[in-house]
Amino acid sequence: MVQVLLVDDDIELADIMREVLANYSIELHAVHTSEEGLKELDTNRYDVVLLDIMLPRVNGLQLCQEIRYSGKPYKDVSIIMVTARTELTDMVVGLETGADDYIKKPFEPRELVARINSVLRRAERSEPRSQASAAAYPANSPGTDSQIQLHLDNNVLTIDPQRAQLLVNGNKLSITSMEFELIAALVEQPCEILSRDHLLERVHGSSVIYTRSIDALIYRLRNKIRDAGSDVDFIRTVRGRGYSLVGRPAGMIT
Incomplete structure (x- = not known):
């Protein structure tokens, strides 16, 4: 129950x-x-x-x-x-x-x-080995034990799908299930601009919720990434269109 x-x-x-x-x-x-x-x-x-x-x-x-x-x-x-x-x-x-x-x-x-x-x-x-976590990575990836890293200047953003974790420069962030869902959605299409409606459908399972709820989630994630030690912004805002995850992929790490 x-x-x-x-x-x-x-x-x-x-x-x-x-x-x-x-x-x-x-x-x-x-x-x-x-x-x-x-x-x-x-x-x-x-x-x-x-x-x-x-x-x-x-x-x-x-x-x-x-x-x-x-x-x-x-x-x-x-x-x-x-x-x-x-x-x-x-x-x-x-x-x-x-x-x-x-x-x-x-x-x-x-x-x-x-x-x-x-x-x-x-x-x-967003539990370990969940379908949503695994979906955030290419089908030919080494498996859900893999992590992916994005490099931007001297900062490293690491996404760990198995543990539903996000790390900045090796420092683990405390994130909610919804925040991880948002990162997973952005990682699915790195460097591509995703609309608020698309992200709402992925995170909430519905696009009926106010689109500004995505802005609030982005705000929370940016603050947590910054507080964890990053001096750059891995999430890019494209006015009138949505958001994208930026950085130089370093490949999968197993």
Whole structure:
């Protein structure tokens, strides 16, 4: 059974969601403050975390960022932001802080279940030896044990599909399943410009989501690559067209 943690101060909503999600083989555990959420994550393992933005004291955006930069085993858990706000800015900020998806209140139970299943599928695809990881490399590559490197000036970007890892100058980045999916999509067609719609279809499995969510993911990846020690930008923006991965391929490394 899928284990989901809800952090929301609406106790009545939590009770309703618990009953409804049980019909879809999803077990919901609810806490009502950010502090309780972190304590619960320290104690138990969850597949997905649902974070309400409007939490008391420490809001959902702050909690999302704290989870992602915690350095703890739960730092890469799939996160869905839950918000009653309709502003696009709030949704994009949520993705920038590390969320994998978002859903707006009020929502239909089936919509929430679909979002949960979607982030779980992405997490599965970025597991070692997954089809999505292997697809990021040519069919004649030495296998999923291989890595690929891109060189740009004196910097090296290494993509490791077996472990779903990204390294910069030998330093491993902490990335989410969605971020790895984005890199995998860019590596499939290096130096080619990929539109936001194409990347949305690959990363989200749908092009219905706002295209600016891709911009937020690119923003996160660029920051992580820079923070890991790169002084160049491996992801190129082509205004009005999309993004491409740049660098001189060094071939496959086994």
